[in-house]
Amino acid sequence: MIKKAILPVAGLGTRFLPASKAIPKEMVTVVDRPAIEYVVKEAVAAGIEQIILVTHASKASIENYFDRNFELETTLENKKKFDLLKEITEILPKHISVISVRQPQPLGLGHAVLCAKNVIGNEAFAVLLPDVLVKNADAANDLAKMIHRFEQSQSAQIMVEAVPEHLVDQYGIVDVKNTPAEGESMVMQGIVEKPTVGTAPSNLSVVGRYVLPAKIMQLLESTPKGAGNEIQLTDAIAALQKLEPVEAYRMQGQTFDCGSKIGYLKAVLHYGIEHPKLGDEFKQLIQELKL
Template sequence: MTTSVTKAVIPVAGLGTRVLPASKAIPKEMMPVVDKPVIQYVIEEAIAAGITDIVLVTRSGKSSIEDHFDCHYELEAELERKGKEAILASVRDIMPAGVSITAVRQNKALGLGHAVLCAAPIIGDSDFAVLLPDMLINCHGQEKTDLQTMVESYQKSQHGQIMVEPVPMEHVDRYGVVDCSGATVLPGQAADIAQMVEKPPRDEAPSNLTINGRYILPARIMEILKDTKPGAGGEIQLTDAMVDFLKEGTLQAFHMQGKTYDCGNKAGYLQANVIYGLQNSETAESFKAFIKTLAL
């Protein structure tokens, strides 16, 4: 029977050390790209792909993320009183009907695999998506987002999907790299993964396709994570669980078509603001004119 994926885990318990001091008091996920916090773009991406149940894996000091997606009656009433209908709609319509957000705590920073495992009681026996909240996938001009197409690939194959993006070979040692046994994986297509290698030396990398923070994983991963021992950095790594899963099942690499912006570091965050600012109807014209005045 063909199944879809309607549940997603978004781990937001990180400290945001790469964007300090901005993230000292403000969660890095709430830092704005143009006029919306990063986390809103990610949740909108999930909803557009058919996700209806979102699990935030959080910690103390991150309540502003949950507050952002809650109702703000006083603000809405004041905007309505002043007749600011467009702004009111942008605030009121953040969460569409039929979509729920649940928060669970990760009490100790024990790695991405541990964060995902914290959501196990809610995910249950369902296949599920994982979206890293500091990675923005820009699909401007595409008919569908990459996550939508990846969900379709999952529905067709019923195999877990890992979104990948090509990088220059000289940079492969910075990322997790997939080995598809030499198969050519075109943008918008998927191929079976033979193995995954974490930060391989350039001359040992099986490809230049790197994992970029979007996954659709079989429910079995949760069971494997329960027995996954601490790996790199003394943390429970999601990659280690996926490697173990490959011994018994199939995962596929889905080659994205868009562009990733890592808002978890300062350079990526600035790049995202430039690109999204140039694509925003309110800011594009004046921003483009400003950029032209810069003597870089």
């Protein structure tokens, strides 16, 4: 059973400047809670029990958010604000642990994953990129289905989604013999990084969710620096493909790239209209703005 998930949060968030100059981009709120909480709860809903933050000295607020704040809790209790107290003490279930390891240098996603090697040990694990929110309509989320497929096939799973053909040059695109149906996996031949329009092997782009075997860590240790002079996770996955099948899982949900400003605004709209307390008023506001 896969119980550990790595969340690389050490990046400087340059796409979200100037806000990310002082606030970790992962802590920018989507409606009333930071983006990182949605990603962590996605992992928890898929059965993950240990969240491993690969972090940086400037990101202490992320660790603090998932920790207890005795002074604040005492203040809320004394003021009898029990609803708020419940919200901040029940962000995560009690059996979930959140730990952090440092990425000493910004050497790429592959290097960030490798920084968690000692915590992962010999277990398979998930990787969730915190820039991307995945919103599912049903109770069984896409990550849970990826994990279930991994446990059946023992093949690494890479989440993908279909994008318009004219936008394939903006993404990493997987090469598959046949396009899988939503919610299903297909063995992939490789990943083409930002292919020119008209040359892409498919229109299935890599989303930012992975389920990987422990052996990927050994492959990362021997992976040379690639694009951007960084250790790339995709290079290690390519090496893994030479040893065993790797599958592309086609997601059923919807993604929001909260690393980009327009993607963040889209997320606020979608999550805002479904908010249990604010949704109706927010919909009314949207209608007013249409006038």
